[in-house]
Amino acid sequence: MTDAPSLEDELERARELSVSELADAIESIGFECTRCGACCKGHEREDGEGTEPHTATVFPDEVRTLQSAAAEATEASDPPGDGDLSGAYDWRDVARPMPYGLSEGADGPEGETFEWALQTDACGDCAFYEEVGERADGTPKGGCRVHEDRPLICETYPFSVALGGTTQPMGEAVDEAGMVRAHECEGLGRDISRQDAEELAAALKERAVRELEEAIGVRDNYEPVDPSDHDGVVVYDSEGPKRPDGTAIRDAE
Numbered sequence: 001m002t003d004a005p006s007l008e009d010e011l012e013r014a015r016e017l018s019v020s021e022l023a024d025a026i027e028s029i030g031f032e033c034t035r036c037g038a039c040c041k042g043h044e045r046e047d048g049e050g051t052e053p054h055t056a057t058v059f060p061d062e063v064r065t066l067q068s069a070a071a072e073a074t075e076a077s078d079p080p081g082d083g084d085l086s087g088a089y090d091w092r093d094v095a096r097p098m099p100y101g102l103s104e105g106a107d108g109p110e111g112e113t114f115e116w117a118l119q120t121d122a123c124g125d126c127a128f129y130e131e132v133g134e135r136a137d138g139t140p141k142g143g144c145r146v147h148e149d150r151p152l153i154c155e156t157y158p159f160s161v162a163l164g165g166t167t168q169p170m171g172e173a174v175d176e177a178g179m180v181r182a183h184e185c186e187g188l189g190r191d192i193s194r195q196d197a198e199e200l201a202a203a204l205k206e207r208a209v210r211e212l213e214e215a216i217g218v219r220d221n222y223e224p225v226d227p228s229d230h231d232g233v234v235v236y237d238s239e240g241p242k243r244p245d246g247t248a249i250r251d252a253e
């Protein structure tokens with residue numbers, strides 16, 4: 001039996017990924033975003049009991065970028081009466097503790113988790129998702145309020161790379177080529193230009209590197225604290241343990 005490769009080994013492999021080869025793979029699978037919004041919205045639970053909220057991993061520095069981007073978007077558009085986009089953006093307006101590993105206590109979620117997820121609205125959709133008209137078939141056309149600054153997980157959907165320690169969004173792969181895996185998405189199989197494939201490939205490589213750096217940071221900065229001393233939930237990210245509002249626990253102790 002051979003040992004699983006270390007996170008450091010996988011990070012080395014991620015750094016050596018060829019953007020050109022990743023682009024070849026993306027071209028062979030094919031992709032064009034149809035603006036269906038499926039990757040930004042909550043989805044029906046398999047048991048038919050309501051909606052499963054959207055979950056997408058976001059890195060701590062991406063949360064800060066989104067706080068600024070959302071505030072700038074608000075200033076630029078200044079939509080009167082738009083409660084979702086008014087005022088400064090708090091950490092919790094952008095991110096929530098990833099629910100995996102948490103349990104439902106009397107006063108809300110409890111426990112420990114190791115990632116942040118994009119915040120969701122009352123419908124379970126990403127807090128930045130909006131409908132911007134109709135597609136040709138009459139279904140809603142999806143848009144992103146922070147498109148230029150969206151996290152890498154959004155920029156690279158529906159693709160991932162076949163490396164340990166990296167995120168595989170929304171279940172099993174439905175197609176693969178070389179190191180690239182493709183996940184469920186109605187835009188798969190459509191023609192993609194070489195330039196778009198290369199841009200996607202570069203973002204995919206960057207995401208793989210960042211995910212592994214984040215995983216190594218989480219492991220190296222892990223110092224257990226008792227969630228019951230900190231509003232019931234602790235998020236261990238690459239910067240150390242934090243409260244659900246993104247504030248560091250260690251700094252204050």
Ligand code: SF4
Nearest residue numbers: 040126128129144154
């Ligand atoms: S940040 Fe934008 S692209 Fe990402 S899930 Fe939210 S609405 Fe979709």
